[in-house]
Amino acid sequence: MSPGTSAATVLLDRDGAVATVTINRPHRKNALDESTWTGLRAALREAGEDTAVRAVVVTGAGGEFCAGADLGDITSGGHPLHRMHVISEIALYLHELPKPTIAKVDGVAVGAGWNLALGCDLVVATPRARFSQIFAKRALSLDFGGSWLLPRLVGLQQAKRLALLAEMIDADEALRLGLVTWVKPVEELDKFVAATAAELAALPPVALAQSKALLQQGAGASLRDALENESRAQAINFATADVPAAFEAFLSKTTAEYTGEWAMPSDPR
Secondary structure, three states: OOOOOOOOOEEEEEEOOEEEEEEOOHHHOOOEOHHHHHHHHHHHHHHHHOOOOOEEEEEEOOOOOEOOEOHHHOOOOOOHHHHHHHHHHHHHHHHHOOOOEEEEEOOEEEOHHHHHHHOOOEEEEOOOOEEEOHHHHHOOOOOOOHHHHHHHHHOHHHHHHHHHHOOOEEHHHHHHHOOOOEEOOHHHHHHHHHHHHHHHHOOOHHHHHHHHHHHHHHOOOOHHHHHHHHHHHHHHHHOEOHHHHHHHHHHHOOOOOOOOOEOOOOOOO
16 A cells, blocks of 8 residues: 555555556445545556556446445535536546556446546446446536546437436446447456556557547647647657667567667767
């Protein structure tokens, strides 16, 4: 357990280059109260700032992912706008995290809990996973980035369906809509996510970070802007040690070890 996270509600564990952030309130289906939001923010920041971490897994304890915000905590302390700014800050940090992220989803993922999963780069679910933009049934509107994420992932019509009807859908329906990357049996979930995270962690970190950013920026960019962004990103890639390592591995039919280290001379003169 890292000292920067809350021992009660959020756990941060590291296995080699993979960090796992676990929401740890199984008695409340991992619903997010104030201390959990704080712990989640701290855990994501710690994983993001740890240069030894190359991939991040987000999950929930006790066979559930996250039941969204804890409504029993929603009226406690502070102005609601301030609380929403904190929640929005976490969503933005997750979105901009320069490392690949995987949501490991078993059980319920509803409201902000589902949008937490959608904010990750990849989503792995079990057949017993269930998803809902539950907000309307709580007299609330979308938050944690749902209004931005859903139309980009499923189009406006399906986004309206999910948001306005607040229906519960299963893992197969989520997969069909493109809201889940893979559906894996419960007994295979841990092994599959660990293998995928390890694969991501072994790839060139600078190139992956830039590809992630390019894809996210590209959703709102013109083709001209996207091409300019791609050109700048490739110039940065060619200045790392990873590109020659990749070419050498290709020629020698070996596996490259990527570091993301800057390889340009410190003084070009």
